[in-house]
Amino acid sequence: MNEEIDHDTVAHAMQPEDTPELRKLYAGFEAENLIPLWTQVGDLMPMHPKPRAVPHVWKWSRILPLAQASGDLVPVGRGGERRALGLANPGLGGNAYVSPTLWAAIQYLGPRETAPEHRHSQNAFRFVVEGEGVWTVVNGDPVRMSRGDLLLTPGWNFHGHHNDTDQPMAWIDGLDIPFSQHNDVGFFEFGSDRVTDYATPNFSRSERLWCHPGLRPLSGLADTVSSPIGAYRWEHTDRALTEQLLLEDEGQPATAAPGHAAIRYTNPTTGGDVMPTIRCEFHRLRGGSATAPRRKVGSSVF
């Protein structure tokens, strides 16, 4: 990429003289719903991405109290659906978008509360920063939510949450709402006002069928677009990252880079990403190690 020149800095062979004829032409364009490329090519086709989204840190310590206050003032239920606080990227003009493609939020569920069931074409994941006691019920399968777990709700699966304890719980939600909205592909449907199963098993049925390393049930030989696993447990993620760093200590190839352990959450039916629009990974940096700078397109939430 030649970073030195830009559309605006070249000799503008296409800056026509401002004449009455030109003004008439431009009026004709407007009447016919036409917009010439030459007046806006630099905006439509920039030399490199010029994202409006900006890097921003939301402090758990500052947003958790607001979530707690919401718990006192705002009942959870049908209509609003979830007591969730969307992280609004300061560069994105007041939309509740954390990036041009992702919506991320802190969701809060009070003691004994239920967030009613619904489904939508948007894909969702949840990540538990702290706490426990909530089960998310995905297509009737109750999935325990605990610290460090990644939970999936791929598009068009009914899901609701309920808190089985006397303590509130908060976690992070991630959805492809902006991507879905830009591409006009969002559908939504209400389900039960309660969750369909209030059982609180330690492991979901999805885990009991699918979470045996390298083993695939013969009843599940058809590949699926999204992962059939409802919960990726912290116990496994932590062990995988720990082993990578130990293997590095032993001189074995294992880490993504020196001091940098990393896993990608995958769909066991294909070995690929968990959902069609969202990639999920977990990275662990050894204390004192540094990662190489890199430039890439696409947006990430850490």
Place this chain on the structure above:
Amino acid sequence: MNEEIDHDTVAHAMQPEDTPELRKLYAGFEAENLIPLWTQVGDLMPMHPKPRAVPHVWKWSRILPLAQASGDLVPVGRGGERRALGLANPGLGGNAYVSPTLWAAIQYLGPRETAPEHRHSQNAFRFVVEGEGVWTVVNGDPVRMSRGDLLLTPGWNFHGHHNDTDQPMAWIDGLDIPFSQHNDVGFFEFGSDRVTDYATPNFSRSERLWCHPGLRPLSGLADTVSSPIGAYRWEHTDRALTEQLLLEDEGQPATAAPGHAAIRYTNPTTGGDVMPTIRCEFHRLRGGSATAPRRKVGSSVF
């Protein structure tokens, strides 16, 4: 889908009472760049897509004269890059987007003119409604443009156009500019101010290598993300559609539906779509036949 209820029509369990405490809470949200889901879930996650883009017909007979007038008043060259008139969907608020993901335009090149070479990550196709005499030079390969042809310029291939005749020529351009812009993945680079090869061969090198039905050069066994074919000729498209309707007359399965012949342009290395973001097809309806109504997401330009 239950079309009867909507987010706005259910009992709003999550419409909290407007109290000083709530106002303070909402002010806290704003200070921390948070937006609650419950105040806008219906906008973020509609019951079904609510596209702003509207159906609209641009008449060739009305926009061609404007393109011709542009030819007189606006020189083609570096900066604006192309004498192209983008079709601005009336529902999309003044952007030069024909749909939420596509940009489409009529491009006009006067006698003996050259549109300079550049490349961009956006994928492009051209379709020739009428005329001839222009060659588009894609990565150094001159490709003749004639009536009914579909021409491809997949992302990051250098390309320019030149008119080898004393007559102007106009055609349709299609690019994934809006999609690229929403996802912040656009790159652009200038190339030669002229085209790199002014030869005017009847067939491009890409066609000479790849346009033999079912035959793949051994020098091209690696699959490519986009089609290696620079031009899909009208002669082939027309014959394929004609044969489908003749086969239908003979009682053979061939058409997409009764009276409805259709082909998809494909990448011969995979049998899939020509480019990662744009699907190209040609449909021909027998006079008097009707197609079934259908509802789908995604946007199309006919």
Place this chain on the structure above:
Amino acid sequence: MNEEIDHDTVAHAMQPEDTPELRKLYAGFEAENLIPLWTQVGDLMPMHPKPRAVPHVWKWSRILPLAQASGDLVPVGRGGERRALGLANPGLGGNAYVSPTLWAAIQYLGPRETAPEHRHSQNAFRFVVEGEGVWTVVNGDPVRMSRGDLLLTPGWNFHGHHNDTDQPMAWIDGLDIPFSQHNDVGFFEFGSDRVTDYATPNFSRSERLWCHPGLRPLSGLADTVSSPIGAYRWEHTDRALTEQLLLEDEGQPATAAPGHAAIRYTNPTTGGDVMPTIRCEFHRLRGGSATAPRRKVGSSVF
């Protein structure tokens, strides 16, 4: 690969002493249907492939008269099914195998004769060395056979042949009979004693639907295991090879190697091979050019 040592030349730590106990042990093996690895590892797992098949040339000028004589003496019909002379590789011990995986033959059909319809799980192709006038009818679709054409009959398609002229015709058949036999996967079924359609169209329906370069019928969007194309015409093969050599003359990358034009016949739904067990290619060497020696596993018929 260390070519110097072999199983037989190493110090045989596993050549046990011939004692009564050992003989009793070996008798015990035999009684229990056991064979020790150490007595035959060199045969079971050679240092490198030791094919029994040998290179051999069958002269068209010598086998064609025998085929003609067969035409006089042996009627074609049910039971033997085809007047085909299998090329028996001299190294393969009297089996009609041209290689460990392939069966190849010259097939001969006299004036106005019909080879009756049948189908089998074995995959077949035909290649026409000279002559014309026969149509092969594949699942009811009459396919003209002419000089230089490659014709496909993928597994389990009904097919028969008929000669529409007063001249005999001979061609080459290739099938995966040995591969099918080794793996016990052969099925066979009789069809009509005649062919189901005696029409003699210039182009088969499969060609009319599929042989338009890069164009896929919307009625054929499902990928198929084998190519839907019944005939790959010499006209296209010849042109593709000619263009490759011309492009090479122009300094363009096109040939497989200097002076060596080559195409692979492909399945247009995937870009891959025409049939699951047989790869078909056509190679043309410029006069005086040489190809690099190469070593590979697998067997080829040229």
Place this chain on the structure above:
Amino acid sequence: MNEEIDHDTVAHAMQPEDTPELRKLYAGFEAENLIPLWTQVGDLMPMHPKPRAVPHVWKWSRILPLAQASGDLVPVGRGGERRALGLANPGLGGNAYVSPTLWAAIQYLGPRETAPEHRHSQNAFRFVVEGEGVWTVVNGDPVRMSRGDLLLTPGWNFHGHHNDTDQPMAWIDGLDIPFSQHNDVGFFEFGSDRVTDYATPNFSRSERLWCHPGLRPLSGLADTVSSPIGAYRWEHTDRALTEQLLLEDEGQPATAAPGHAAIRYTNPTTGGDVMPTIRCEFHRLRGGSATAPRRKVGSSVF
């Protein structure tokens, strides 16, 4: 399939009269290495597979003593390579083939013995029926072998075994030796006369990197032809099968059929089979349950 008729039972239109001319013709065939199809079509292309392999049971209780006697009489080492007793299918004429495509054996390693390292293009798996104490070292990675484990040695990986205990151990080997031999693709190379690492870790490096359910190391994003997992542990297999039967008891879809739990061992990079030529599964039938009869091609070893 019409099972009633056969090649031999139809009116043999192609049984030509035995005349001096015919005898001369057949002599000509022989001289030119030709074999007519019509004299052997029923053998080459049977109406349905006629496998020579027969069902046979080898009793562990009868072959283990023979393996033990081999341990006393036959030293393990270079040349024979392994103290393995191949199961010779009684229908396959004295070859050490358990089926037309598979070789299976009981391998026996005495106290403190080492089977030297080698590699071959044939794919191998081991399954441990009973015992423990042996480590197989695959490309330098020591893999513990314990009861119920499935161990993989995909083609061209160096591997040797050593017994770290004072007890002998026996297990089952499975290789694609016949398939490799029919297709002339076998290569073999000697490695170290010892194993390259006598460590006895509880878990191989392959497991530490790959055996975390649904988690893929970022250092391993390239798909591999065979599974990177060296050992599929009985603990996981047993739990997966147990959970399937429990889920069935709870009325949930989980088993392959009523009372029939089953898993397929998979390559986590693709979700597909562990090796290109061998499929590995584990089936558990609930006591008293019956499986449906089925007919299929291909051979299986239970």
